[in-house]
Amino acid sequence: MTRSVGTVETRPGPGGPGFDYDRLPAGYYDHVYRAGAGVQSKWHHMKFRRFAAALEGFHRHLDIGCGPGTFIGSLAEGAHSSLGIDIAEPQIAYAETHYGGPGRSFRTIPEGPLPFKPASFDAVTLIELIEHLPRPANVELLRNALGVLRPGGRIFVSTPNYRSAWPLVERLVSRVGGVDYSEQHITRFHRASLRSLLEDAGATDVTVEGYMLAAPFAAGLSWRLADTLARLEPRGLTNRLGLLLFATGTKRDGH
Numbered sequence: 043m044t045r046s047v048g049t050v051e052t053r054p055g056p057g058g059p060g061f062d063y064d065r066l067p068a069g070y071y072d073h074v075y076r077a078g079a080g081v082q083s084k085w086h087h088m089k090f091r092r093f094a095a096a097l098e099g100f101h102r103h104l105d106i107g108c109g110p111g112t113f114i115g116s117l118a119e120g121a122h123s124s125l126g127i128d129i130a131e132p133q134i135a136y137a138e139t140h141y142g143g144p145g146r147s148f149r150t151i152p153e154g155p156l157p158f159k160p161a162s163f164d165a166v167t168l169i170e171l172i173e174h175l176p177r178p179a180n181v182e183l184l185r186n187a188l189g190v191l192r193p194g195g196r197i198f199v200s201t202p203n204y205r206s207a208w209p210l211v212e213r214l215v216s217r218v219g220g221v222d223y224s225e226q227h228i229t230r231f232h233r234a235s236l237r238s239l240l241e242d243a244g245a246t247d248v249t250v251e252g253y254m255l256a257a258p259f260a261a262g263l264s265w266r267l268a269d270t271l272a273r274l275e276p277r278g279l280t281n282r283l284g285l286l287l288f289a290t291g292t293k294r295d296g297h
Contacts, residue, residue: 245291252284
């Protein structure tokens with residue numbers, strides 16, 4: 043049975059006991075990122091770059107479901123005081139070993155409410171986490187995340203866009219990659235349902251955009267070509283057809 047970070051729930055998969063995340067080796071996704079070549083690695087680099095840009099100006103940062111700590115490790119040193127949390131002890135141990143240091147810390151937390159005081163953070167990130175949890179658990183998780191933000195703090199969330207070509211990509215990756223995402227992704231979001239989730243959790247000023255279109259796939263030919271294509275892709279087209287969704291919300295005063 044798979045546990046959820048920052049909630050009081052565990053969850054089964056749609057047709058059985060659910061995906062056992064302990065099957066993933068510690069640092070699995072970090073090794074993909076650090077390969078520095080190929081489509082899958084470029085995908086993570088581009089995704090983290092989008093989040094890093096969003097975090098500019100926010101100092102106290104919480105990354106929920108941080109896994110092996112790759113995103114925090116990708117941030118410029120001194121730009122933030124970042125804390126990564128996860129329920130998986132092996133992943134946190136890996137994160138501490140490879141990315142721990144000044145302004146970068148990691149902590150294993152138990153199931154249940156987030157163990158932080160109100161206004162502890164300026165920004166919270168959840169990077170492709172919510173698709174692994176049922177909607178009620180996601181509402182509770184995002185409420186908890188908003189609860190530890192300062193008034194005016196921001197929450198940043200990404201998830202696959204199931205009203206794009208993502209389902210085709212997911213089937214391909216599940217077939218040729220090292221993990222089967224069809225076992226892991228139990229809640230499928232589109233633009234309206236993601237907006238509704240953040241609003242139901244209590245976020246205000248919610249925006250949802252699409253991102254990640256064709257550019258990362260060009261990395262199979264050339265890493266530089268992928269960057270060039272990312273600059274050339276029309277923003278409106280990427281927003282409409284992007285394979286991932288990027289949502290932001292604000293903690294209102296008094297929440």
